[in-house]
Amino acid sequence: MSHRTITRRDFLKVASAVPLAGALAPSLARPAAPEGKVRVVLVRHEDALDPSGAPRAEVIQAMLDDAVRALIGEKDVVKAWQTLIRADDTVGIKTNVWGKLPTTAEVERAIKRRVMDAGVPEDRLSVDDRGVLRNPVFQKATALINARPARTHQWSGMGSCIKNYIMFTPQPSAWHGDTCADLAGIWNLPEVKGKTRLNVLVMLTPLFHMIGTQQYNKDFTWAYQGLIVSRDPVAADATGLRVLEAKRREHFQDDGLLKPTPHHIQLADTRHHLGVSDPARIELVKLGWSEGLLI
Amino acid sequence: MSQPTASGPRLLASYIPVSAGPWLSEADQVFDAGTIFDYIDGAGEVYRSYNMRHLVARRFHKDGRPDIVVDAFDMGSAADAFGVFTHDLDGADAAIGQGSTYKAGLLSFWKDRYFLSVYAEEETAETKRELLELGRTIAAAIPGTGERPGLLKLLPEEGLEPGRVRFFHNHSVLNYHFFVAADDILRLAQTADAVLADYRECGGRSRLLVVSYADPPAAAKAGASFAGAYMPDARQGAGMSTGNRKWTAFRVRGRFVAVVFDAASEAGARARLDAVERLIDGDKRGE
Numbered sequence: 001m002s003h004r005t006i007t008r009r010d011f012l013k014v015a016s017a018v019p020l021a022g023a024l025a026p027s028l029a030r031p032a033a034p035e036g037k038v039r040v041v042l043v044r045h046e047d048a049l050d051p052s053g054a055p056r057a058e059v060i061q062a063m064l065d066d067a068v069r070a071l072i073g074e075k076d077v078v079k080a081w082q083t084l085i086r087a088d089d090t091v092g093i094k095t096n097v098w099g100k101l102p103t104t105a106e107v108e109r110a111i112k113r114r115v116m117d118a119g120v121p122e123d124r125l126s127v128d129d130r131g132v133l134r135n136p137v138f139q140k141a142t143a144l145i146n147a148r149p150a151r152t153h154q155w156s157g158m159g160s161c162i163k164n165y166i167m168f169t170p171q172p173s174a175w176h177g178d179t180c181a182d183l184a185g186i187w188n189l190p191e192v193k194g195k196t197r198l199n200v201l202v203m204l205t206p207l208f209h210m211i212g213t214q215q216y217n218k219d220f221t222w223a224y225q226g227l228i229v230s231r232d233p234v235a236a237d238a239t240g241l242r243v244l245e246a247k248r249r250e251h252f253q254d255d256g257l258l259k260p261t262p263h264h265i266q267l268a269d270t271r272h273h274l275g276v277s278d279p280a281r282i283e284l285v286k287l288g289w290s291e292g293l294l295i
Numbered sequence: 296m297s298q299p300t301a302s303g304p305r306l307l308a309s310y311i312p313v314s315a316g317p318w319l320s321e322a323d324q325v326f327d328a329g330t331i332f333d334y335i336d337g338a339g340e341v342y343r344s345y346n347m348r349h350l351v352a353r354r355f356h357k358d359g360r361p362d363i364v365v366d367a368f369d370m371g372s373a374a375d376a377f378g379v380f381t382h383d384l385d386g387a388d389a390a391i392g393q394g395s396t397y398k399a400g401l402l403s404f405w406k407d408r409y410f411l412s413v414y415a416e417e418e419t420a421e422t423k424r425e426l427l428e429l430g431r432t433i434a435a436a437i438p439g440t441g442e443r444p445g446l447l448k449l450l451p452e453e454g455l456e457p458g459r460v461r462f463f464h465n466h467s468v469l470n471y472h473f474f475v476a477a478d479d480i481l482r483l484a485q486t487a488d489a490v491l492a493d494y495r496e497c498g499g500r501s502r503l504l505v506v507s508y509a510d511p512p513a514a515a516k517a518g519a520s521f522a523g524a525y526m527p528d529a530r531q532g533a534g535m536s537t538g539n540r541k542w543t544a545f546r547v548r549g550r551f552v553a554v555v556f557d558a559a560s561e562a563g564a565r566a567r568l569d570a571v572e573r574l575i576d577g578d579k580r581g582e
Contacts, residue, residue, distance in 0.1 A: 005478035007525050008556070009537050098336075154338035166337075173332055176340050178477070179467045211383065212401040213366040213412040215338055219399055260471045 037283040038276045040230040040239045043067040044289040048204055048225035055106040055204055060227075063288070064110045064200070067229035070285050071198075078117045084197040084231075085143055087119025092141040093127040096148035096164055100207075100216040103147045107202055107227070111145050132167050133191070144192060146233060147200040150240040151207035154215050156180035157262030158241055159207075161199045161233040162274070168192050179260045184234070184268035199236045201228040206240070208247040222247065225289065234268045234275025235282045239295070241265060242279065246294035304349045307369050307409065310436040311353050315429045316421075318355035318363055326350040344465050344485065345379040346371050361417035363425060365433070368410040373441020374488070378462035380405040382471075389427060392434040393441065402426045407439040446490045448578060449505050449551070451570035456500075459493035473502055473556065480524040481506055481552065482517040496563070501541070502556040503567060511550050518547035521554065534561030544568055548575050 043063045050056055065077045074080040085091060093111050095103040108127050115125055126137035133139075148164040155176060156163055162183050166172045168191045175183055187193065203226035211217055224243065230236040241262060249256030269277035276282055286293065304325045313320050324334065328347050331339035342350070348371045355363040370376040377394065380403060386396030392411070395404035400418030404411050413430050415422035444462050461472050464487060466479040472491055475481070481504075483489055489506040508514040522529065526543060529535040534544040537557075544564035545554040553571045558564035 005476045005480055005524050007476040007480070008474055009525060009543075154335075155340045156337055172337070173340075176337055179340075179470070180337065181477075211385075211399060212403065212414050213335060213338070213342075214364060214414050215335065217399050217401070218417060260467065261474065263477075 037281055038230065038232045038235040039071055039283045039285060040228060040232070040235045041067040041070045041285045041287060042203075042226055042228050042239065042293075042295075043070075043287040044203075044224070044226040044293070046225060046289040046291070049223055053205065053223070055104050057106045057109065060104075060106040061110040061113065063227050064107070064114070064229070066287050067227055068114070068198070070287060071229055071231070077114065081114045081118040085115055085118040085120060089120055089143040090124045090137060090140045091115050091120050091126075091143045091145065092132065092135070092138040093125070093145045093147060094132060094138075094164055094167070095127050095129050096159075097129040098149075098151075098159075100214070101149045101151055101205065101221070103149060103202055104204065107147055107200065107204075111147060111198075111200065115145065130167055133170065138191070141195060143197050144195045145198050145200070146196055147202060149202040149204070149206065150228075150244060152210045152215075152220075152244065152258055153262075154210055155260065156183065156264055157258045157260045158237065158244065158265065160237040160240070160262065160265060161201050162187070162237055162264060162268050165192055180264045181267050182272070183264040184272035184274040187233075187268075187272070187274050196233065197231070199230050199233045201236045201240045203228055203240060203243060206244060206247070208244050208251065224292070224294075232275035234265060234277050237262075237265045237268075238277040238279065239282065239284060242295045250294070303369050304351055307349060307367050308351045308353070310409075310433050311351065311365050311367060312429070312432050312436075315355050315363055316357075316425050318357040318360065318425065321354045321356055324352040326352070341382060341468075342368060342370075342379060344463065344468055345375040345382075346464075347375075347379075361415050361419065361422055363422065363429070364412075364414045364416070365429065366412040366414070367433070368412075370408050370410055373405075373408050374444040374462065376405040376408050376410045376441060377443050378464075379410045381461040382463075382468070384458060384461075389430065391427070391430045392437075393443075395430070397423075397427065400426070402430045404430060404434060405441075406434050406437045407441040409437055444488060444490065445578075446488050446505060446507050449553075449571055449574045450490065450492050450503065451567060451574065453570070454494040454496070456493040456495060461491045463489055463491070469504070473504075475504075475556075476524060478524070481521050481554075482508075482513070487513075487517075494567070496557075496559045499541075499557065499559065501558045501563070501567075503571070504554045504556070505571060506552045508550045508552070514547050514550045514552050518545065518552050521545060521552065534558070534564045536561070546572065548572050551575055 072080040128135045151159040153159045165186045205221040209220040245256040268274040349369045351367045353365045386398030389395040389397040392404035392406035400415040402413040465485045526535040534542040541557040542561045542564045546568045555564040
């Protein structure tokens with residue numbers, strides 16, 4: 001090993017008698033933060049879900065519109081989207097089809113509608129997950145929108161926006177080393193590099209704990225009814241992680257930390273420089289329903 | 296150690312009933328270590344880290360009721376069936392197989408070289424009853440029993456919390472249970488056997504990690520690697536006070552490395568290592 005590894009003792013020196021904070025310690029070596037902050041919008045609506053738990057399409061659309069307006073600082077939603085997407089773009093919307101907790105058709109449709117409003121015709125637009133490498137629209141994509149639900153994950157710690165691009169690799173398992181520490185490296189692949197215009201971390205019913213092979217139990221989800229939206233996938237994930245950990249603290253009455261540690265989020269910042277994971281460098285704009293906000 | 300045969304998945308499937316009360320089974324899905332990602336994505340790494348051979352997944356369906364899913368793993372050895380069972384020990388003992396837990400609609404147990412996860416998509420009084428019955432039926436159909444890893448014999452009994460013993464082969468799983476270092480400073484490398492156990496301490500909990508390597512030189516290298524990365528200023532066997540006012544100490548003995556973390560005192564850490572050493576020496580005499 002040529003580099004000095006981070007050990008438990010590093011934590012203990014920094015945070016004596018305090019549980020392991022956040023994910024892993026590489027942030028200890030982070031250089032001074034730049035002056036600018038990354039904007040993340042958290043939008044919630046108490047009626048985002050109907051009594052059966054299904055998303056209400058019109059509310060989801062309004063939430064996404066509010067979030068993008070706030071993110072861009074533009075009152076007109078179409079103009080806001082036109083700062084993200086050009087009419088001559090070919091756009092791939094990278095969704096997530098995990099059966100127990102998908103991105104949801106309502107979120108996909110809300111994004112698709114606004115991409116088309118920005119001037120992109122339907123034949124230059126596609127929504128896909130596991131077929132992205134074979135999808136002709138994704139193969140020609142000049143712009144990507146990244147949308148997935150937030151959940152705990154048995155190997156990476158958190159199913160994150162960063163992780164959602166693993167389907168752009170021919171062998172996803174090649175990125176599993178050190179519990180997915182270097183997932184952000186995927187974002188340097190030519191299929192995706194520099195193309196992502198928006199990240200939507202779906203927080204409608206996040207999964208805050210997992211058990212067993214299937215990793216899912218409805219009892220460990222809750223109706224948070226939110227979306228986290230940012231141009232920066234790392235900042236979106238870091239914010240979603242705060243919500244998950246806060247929910248775990250509330251539920252389990254412990255430190256709330258995820259196992260395994262979702263250190264790929266911090267390493268996306270400190271090792272891969274994909275974005276910002278430090279809450280102090282994130283401008284969090286909170287919109288809408290505030291009950292049970294948690295952060 | 297029993298070895299799977301070409302008929303392994305069929306044999307495993309034969310242990311699972313075709314119905315569970317009013318639930319009827321659908322077609323089996325069979326996966327191996329190369330295809331498990333098709334079933335559970337990256338979570339498959341947990342089972343691969345325990346050298347899984349096959350997984351037979353059988354879903355039971357009944358209109359108007361939550362589905363029940365049996366995930367039956369042939370782990371290739373009883374040690375690894377035990378190991379993967381210890382990955383998640385939360386829950387109540389269901390007294391099924393050779394070790395079991397039940398919580399929130401999930402029954403997990405191991406028997407012989409098999410690990411079983413029996414899961415209801417929603418927990419109800421009825422699904423809980425069916426899960427437990429299904430588990431008992433499967434456990435009864437598996438004819439043999441298996442030995443727990445021999446490494447567990449090196450855990451001193453005094454203060455040991457029996458329900459908090461984990462067996463594994465790589466540092467990612469170690470870090471899952473107890474973060475030691477970002478890198479594999481103990482050189483587990485998926486080839487070593489390791490056991491991590493919790494011990495009651497006055498006012499807290501300490502951990503004992505015992506790792507078995509292929510041979511003494513491998514253990515010596517691992518000990519040196521650990522010392523260099525974790526406690527470069529400590530002698531082997533001596534304690535090191537860590538930032539949380541607790542003590543860490545390690546020792547290399549033959550092909551074993553033992554580490555005590557978070558002991559309340561240096562003397563306590565050394566005493567536990569002495570006890571491990573006596574068990575190693577006793578084990579050698581028994582060979």
